[in-house]
Amino acid sequence: xxxxxxxxxxxxxxxxxxxxxxxxxxxxxxxxxxxxxxxxxxxxxxxxxxxxxxxxxxxxxxxxxxxxxxxxxxxxxxxxxxxxxxxxxxxxxxxxxxxxxxxxxxxxxxxxxxxxxxxxxxxxxxxxxxxxxxxxxxxxxxxxxxxxxxxxxxxxxxxxxxxxxxxxxxxxxxxxxxxxxxxxxxxxxxxxxxxxxxxxxxxxxxxxxxxxxxxxxxxxxxxxxxxxxxxxxxxxxxxxxxxxxxxxxxxxxxxxxxxxxxxxxxxxxxxxxxxxxxxxxxxxxxxxxxxxxxxxxxxxxxxxxxxxxxxxxxxxxxxxxxxxxxxxxxxxxxxxxxxxxxxxxxxxxxxxxxxxxxxxxxxxxxxxxxxxxxxxxxxxxxxxxxxxxxxxxxxxxxxxxxxxxxxxxxxxxxxxxxxxxxxxxxxxxxxxxxxxxxxxxxxxxxxxxxxxxxxxxxxxxxxxxxxxxxxxxxxxxxxxxxxxxx
RNA sequence: GCUGCUAUAGUGUAGUCCGGCCAAUCAUGCGGGCCUUUCACGCCCGCGACUGGGGUUCGAAUCCCCAUAGCAGCACCA
Numbered sequence: 001x002x003x004x005x006x007x008x009x010x011x012x013x014x015x016x017x018x019x020x021x022x023x024x025x026x027x028x029x030x031x032x033x034x035x036x037x038x039x040x041x042x043x044x045x046x047x048x049x050x051x052x053x054x055x056x057x058x059x060x061x062x063x064x065x066x067x068x069x070x071x072x073x074x075x076x077x078x079x080x081x082x083x084x085x086x087x088x089x090x091x092x093x094x095x096x097x098x099x100x101x102x103x104x105x106x107x108x109x110x111x112x113x114x115x116x117x118x119x120x121x122x123x124x125x126x127x128x129x130x131x132x133x134x135x136x137x138x139x140x141x142x143x144x145x146x147x148x149x150x151x152x153x154x155x156x157x158x159x160x161x162x163x164x165x166x167x168x169x170x171x172x173x174x175x176x177x178x179x180x181x182x183x184x185x186x187x188x189x190x191x192x193x194x195x196x197x198x199x200x201x202x203x204x205x206x207x208x209x210x211x212x213x214x215x216x217x218x219x220x221x222x223x224x225x226x227x228x229x230x231x232x233x234x235x236x237x238x239x240x241x242x243x244x245x246x247x248x249x250x251x252x253x254x255x256x257x258x259x260x261x262x263x264x265x266x267x268x269x270x271x272x273x274x275x276x277x278x279x280x281x282x283x284x285x286x287x288x289x290x291x292x293x294x295x296x297x298x299x300x301x302x303x304x305x306x307x308x309x310x311x312x313x314x315x316x317x318x319x320x321x322x323x324x325x326x327x328x329x330x331x332x333x334x335x336x337x338x339x340x341x342x343x344x345x346x347x348x349x350x351x352x353x354x355x356x357x358x359x360x361x362x363x364x365x366x367x368x369x370x371x372x373x374x375x376x377x378x379x380x381x382x383x384x385x386x387x388x389x390x391x392x393x394x395x396x397x398x399x400x401x402x403x404x405x406x407x408x409x410x411x412x413x414x415x416x417x418x419x420x421x422x423x424x425x426x427x428x429x430x431x432x433x434x435x436x437x438x439x440x441x442x443x444x445x446x447x448x449x450x451x452x453x454x455x456x457x458x459x460x461x462x463x464x465x466x467x468x469x470x471x472x473x474x475x476x477x478x479x480x481x482x483x484x485x486x
Numbered sequence: 487g488c489u490g491c492u493a494u495a496g497u498g499u500a501g502u503c504c505g506g507c508c509a510a511u512c513a514u515g516c517g518g519g520c521c522u523u524u525c526a527c528g529c530c531c532g533c534g535a536c537u538g539g540g541g542u543u544c545g546a547a548u549c550c551c552c553a554u555a556g557c558a559g560c561a562c563c564a
Contacts, residue, residue, distance in 0.1 A: 032564050067563055123562075130560085131488080164562050175489040177560035185562035203564050223491065227559040230490090250492070251557055303513075304498060310557050314497045317514055327527055334524095359527065391523055414523055424523055464524040486525080 015050055015305060018218055020245055024057035026217045029083070029090075030207070032064050033075035035261035037082035038282045039254055039297075039313065046301035047220050047249070049088040059088065060214055063095040064207075066200050068192040072265075078276070082284040086294045094214065096206050097194045103201040104154060106209050106239075107165060107184060111146045115238030116183060118149035119166045130179045133171045139180070153186060153199050160188040160198075167205070169234045177227045178234075204228055208235040216244050223248040223308055252304070253312040256441075257282035279439070279482055291460040291470030291484035296322035319485035326460050326468055326484070331356045333366070333456075334391075334426040335436055335463035335481075337447040339375035344396055347372065347409035354392040366452050368392075368429055375428045375448055381405055389417035390427040391464070426464050435478030438469060453479050460484060 018025065027048040031041055052059040061083065065071045076095070083090055110116040119126065119138040129136050141149075153163060165184035173179055183205035186198055201209070207228070211219065219229075226248045236243045258264055258273075259282045267273040277285035287297060300318040304311065332355065349372075353365040370393055380388060381398065387410060389395045395410035395417045410416070417424065433448035453461065456471045463469050463481075473480035 030564085034564085064564060070563065119562095127560090161562070166562095173489090175560070177489065179560085181560095182562050187562080200562090202562070207564090222558090224558055225564090226491065227489085228564090230559095248491080248558095253557095300498090307492095307499080309492055311498070314514075316496095317498055320514055323526085330526090332524075332526080354523085358522075358524080389523070393523090417523080423525095426524075462524080462526060464526075466525085468526085 015047070015054065015302065018051060018055070018245060018247070020217065021051075021055045025052060025055045026058045026060065026215045027052050027220070028060040028062050028211070028214070028216050029088075030062040030064050031079055032067070032070055033079055034070045034072050035075050035264065036078040036276045036283045036285055037086075038259050038261075038284065039257075039287070040252065040259060040282075041082075042086065042284065042297050043249070043252060043301045043304065044221060045083065045086060045088055046298045047306055049086075049298075050302055051218065051220065052089060057217075058091045058215075060216070061090045061093040062210055062214070063093070063097075064203065065095060065097045065192075065194065066203065066206055068187060068190050068200070071193055073193040078285075085284055085288060086297065094210070095194070096201075096210065097192060097197075099206075099210070100195065100197055100199075100201075102213065103184075103206055103209050104199070107201070107205070108147065108150060110167075110183075110235070110238055111150055111165075112143060113238055114143060114168065115235070116165050116167050117141055117146045118153065118163055119180075119182075120163050130171075130176055133179070135171060136180075139166075139168070153184070156198055158186055160186050162186065167231070167234055168238070169231070175227070175230075178230060181231050183235075204231050205235065208232045211244055212236075212239075212241050218245045218247070220247045220249065220306060222252075223250055247306050248308060249306045250308045251310040253310070254282060255312065256315065257286075279441075289470065289472065290482050291326070291468060292318065292322050293325045293460075295325050322485065323468070327462075328357075328359065330460050330462045330468055331363070331456065332358065332462050332464050333450045333453050334368075334428055335438065335447055335449040335453075335466055335469075336375045336377050336426060336428050336433070337438065337445045337466065338378045339428070339433070339447050340378045340381065341373055341375055341430060342381075342405075342407050343373045344407045344409055347394065350393055352390075352392045366450060368427075368432060368450070370429060371431075373430050375430060375433050376425060377447075380423065380425050385423075387417065387420045387422040389414070389422045389424045391424045393427065395420075395422060426466075437478070437480045438463070438466070438483055439472075439480070440483035449479055449481075453481075 029045045029048050049059060117138055119136060121136045126136055164182045166180045167183050169178050169180050171179050182202055184199055184201050187200055188198060229246050233243060264281055268275060276283050277289045279286050279290050296318060299321045350370040352368040355365055356363040385398050387395060387397055394412045397408045397410040398405050428448055432451055434451050436447055436449040438445040454474045457474045460468055460470050467486040468484040469481040470484055471481050
């Protein structure tokens with residue numbers, strides 16, 4: 001019995017082992033602060049987090065803000081908030097714009113070692129040379145000249161676009177992407193929101209510097225970085241440093257939501273979206289607003305794993321994870337979409353006590369008073385219907401006269417309703433009905449819900465027979481809810 | 487064009503490194519049933535895949551070659 005249980009437990013999916021992890025790991029999540037985090041980020045963030053938790057160690061948040069064109073000052077805060085929401089075990093945070101002197105110093109060292117040079121070739125020209133596996137004239141300049149030019153760069157003796165620092169690689173590398181790639185550039189505008197600078201490192205340079213000096217041991221990132229990994233290798237070799245262990249997972253296609261930060265920002269600015277948490281977006285805050293729990297996001301990402309196959313993200317699988325988390329906790333309430341009012345003859349006043357959760361009687365009940373007239377979903381009354389049961393109340397006969405239904409009390413017996421295969425439907429007393437809007441991906445449902453729903457602001461509840469919803473807004477006029485999933 | 491990565495059911499995933507125990511795992515989805523005062527949860531049954539073609543081998547999802555498809559890189563973005 002116990003053996004069977006534990007055996008089943010061991011079958012729980014775990015991530016594949018990482019080599020060189022015996023003494024713990026140091027990993028990092030390194031977003032560009034151009035906006036809030038979205039599902040794409042969540043994969044890298046959750047995977048790295050899971051490994052740090054599995055092996056123990058440090059988890060560094062590194063804000064990569066070395067391109068002032070792609071920095072949103074608000075994003076620094078948003079990224080931290082989103083990670084906090086996800087519940088990741090970040091142990092320290094660094095921001096690259098705080099570390100420019102470190103990069104400058106390393107660049108100087110690299111030049112001294114003959115591993116980099118200052119290049120004044122224009123882009124197009126260099127591209128041609130690169131394709132032809134030919135060295136550009138700057139490549140063979142003496143170290144002293146490179147150092148002087150580098151100092152002139154730092155002294156702002158060059159304008160934007162005039163020079164760059166290149167890493168010496170191997171011009172005969174069959175992959176043109178590897179040949180003498182750039183490491184620093186000059187940018188006169190726009191100004192960086194956090195630091196006064198004009199010489200900026202490019203990603204492949206600052207990443208190596210930080211991974212090395214921060215002691216990063218393992219890097220898990222998308223396979224769009226696989227070429228960068230190979231490029232970065234040259235710097236490690238020039239410096240005689242040891243490279244981290246890398247894993248590159250495949251591309252993840254995500255349907256149904258907008259993920260591009262620039263597109264999102266555009267839509268927000270022109271009013272198409274209400275904000276970063278508009279539920280049509282794929283941001284963490286949008287998911288949160290729709291009632292997706294952070295655990296569900298993490299579990300879904302771990303289930304996907306670090307495979308290098310390109311995959312398409314499945315909302316169904318995310319919803320299934322979320323339901324596991326939300327179903328045991330969500331209170332049940334009635335929501336009547338597109339309601340019609342019906343009067344039931346022959347019935348005494350009744351008080352219905354419906355359970356807040358069918359699996360947890362201790363949680364208690366909510367009380368609905370029946371006194372003759374109720375709201376039910378319009379769609380339930382079709383000409384083939386002869387009996388319905390109002391859930392937790394009683395049965396109702398439906399009789400038809402020239403297409404007009406009338407309703408009469410048909411007894412309390414649940415067994416009768418079952419025997420008659422009557423549908424058990426949600427309902428609301430007219431007096432207790434609170435106007436409620438339910439926003440779904442397919443549009444808006446208008447209806448009414450129980451008064452108690454107003455106390456569930458910010459929570460996920462289940463509207464019985466409709467699905468799980470997040471109560472987003474409550475005021476004197478009613479309730480607004482977002483559909484999470486069935 | 488050049489360079490590289492990948493290819494298991496609708497979706498995700500295990501197995502591939504070290505060929506046989508794989509007539510291929512688990513989850514999700516879908517269909518059916520049971521349970522149940524929800525179309526939720528739970529339980530049971532079922533559906534559904536090794537991209538194609540060659541080769542090696544007694545034996546291939548697993549190794550090799552070719553083809554096809556997808557993806558990524560060849561930015562003074564990350």
